Amino acid sequence: METALITGASSGIGAAFARELARRHYHLILVARSQEQLNTLAQELRNQYPIQVEVIVQDLGQPQAATQVYQTVKDRGLTVDLLINNAGCGDYGPFARRSRTRQLEMIHLNIAALVELTHCILPEMQQRRSGSIINVASIAGFQPLPYMSVYAASKAFVLSFSEALWAENLDFNLRIQALCPGPTQSKFFQQSGFPQTMNNNQKITMIPPEQVVQDSLRGLEKNQPVVVTGTFKTHIIVNLPRFFPRSVWVNFMGKMFKSEE
Numbered sequence: 543m544e545t546a547l548i549t550g551a552s553s554g555i556g557a558a559f560a561r562e563l564a565r566r567h568y569h570l571i572l573v574a575r576s577q578e579q580l581n582t583l584a585q586e587l588r589n590q591y592p593i594q595v596e597v598i599v600q601d602l603g604q605p606q607a608a609t610q611v612y613q614t615v616k617d618r619g620l621t622v623d624l625l626i627n628n629a630g631c632g633d634y635g636p637f638a639r640r641s642r643t644r645q646l647e648m649i650h651l652n653i654a655a656l657v658e659l660t661h662c663i664l665p666e667m668q669q670r671r672s673g674s675i676i677n678v679a680s681i682a683g684f685q686p687l688p689y690m691s692v693y694a695a696s697k698a699f700v701l702s703f704s705e706a707l708w709a710e711n712l713d714f715n716l717r718i719q720a721l722c723p724g725p726t727q728s729k730f731f732q733q734s735g736f737p738q739t740m741n742n743n744q745k746i747t748m749i750p751p752e753q754v755v756q757d758s759l760r761g762l763e764k765n766q767p768v769v770v771t772g773t774f775k776t777h778i779i780v781n782l783p784r785f786f787p788r789s790v791w792v793n794f795m796g797k798m799f800k801s802e803e
């Protein structure tokens with residue numbers, strides 16, 4: 543039986559990955575900050591399936607946190623066959639007025655921790671010539687996003703980094719995926735400070751995290767480097783920018799995302 547390590551497993555897309563991989567009889571290592579939520583999920587899955595579920599409580603927004611997670615994995619004698627770098631956060635509003643600490647923590651969580659954990663685990667996978675990594679980016683990674691500038695830039699990093707690793711690791715028989723969800727039902731929008739009014743006005747259609755997970759795992763079977771999940775509208779939004787000058791598109795996105803509050 544294989545083992546999957548999932549960051550941000552306490553809710554949303556990460557918890558949905560945990561449930562689906564448990565159903566497929568993966569052993570699990572669940573990582574996030576919310577100890578109680580992780581323990582509850584771990585117990586639920588241990589009760590339902592013949593699998594081992596480990597919990598590692600860690601704030602990945604802090605320096606060296608990912609290396610500590612890796613050290614704990616080694617101390618417990620575990621090997622990671624599937625790494626899912628899912629933990630992430632957003633922050634909505636005009637950049638100059640948002641908290642500087644929050645922007646830097648977001649860069650650390652969305653980029654540095656993902657790179658750090660990948661750099662810890664990838665060499666072992668290369669040595670075994672087996673393993674997979676799913677890095678959760680976003681459709682926000684395909685273009686700059688005014689009022690979510692740092693978030694979108696962080697996801698552009700994840701997308702570019704993951705595609706490069708996909709090509710680097712073909713000869714090692716490894717699968718690397720940039721998972722780019724469109725709007726998905728989770729705590730994300732609330733945590734990012736999105737005003738409810740904007741959600742309603744734009745009629746954002748959210749898909750369930752379970753669907754994101756199914757699409758991602760189907761893409762992994764085919765070793766697709768980039769998997770976009772969501773509605774037909776989501777796929778249009780991803781492909782439309784290539785038909786416009788960048789300045790025109792970014793300006794349009796700025797008007798779309800400007801808060802009415």
Ligand SMILES: NC(=O)c1ccc[n+]([C@@H]2O[C@H](COP(=O)([O-])OP(=O)(O)OC[C@H]3O[C@@H](n4cnc5c(N)ncnc54)[C@H](OP(=O)(O)O)[C@@H]3O)[C@@H](O)[C@H]2O)c1
Binds near residue numbers: 556
């Ligand atoms: N929902 C969407 O529409 C959407 C669209 C595109 C991409 N995404 C991406 O999908 C990923 C998962 O988000 P979600 O939608 O499932 O939202 P979510 O329900 O808010 O889940 C975020 C997860 O990340 C964990 N996390 C946050 N800060 C952390 C930290 N400092 N250290 C460790 N773990 C941390 C959270 O756990 P704790 O709070 O317990 O730490 C939680 O498990 C994110 O990377 C997000 O950018 C989401």
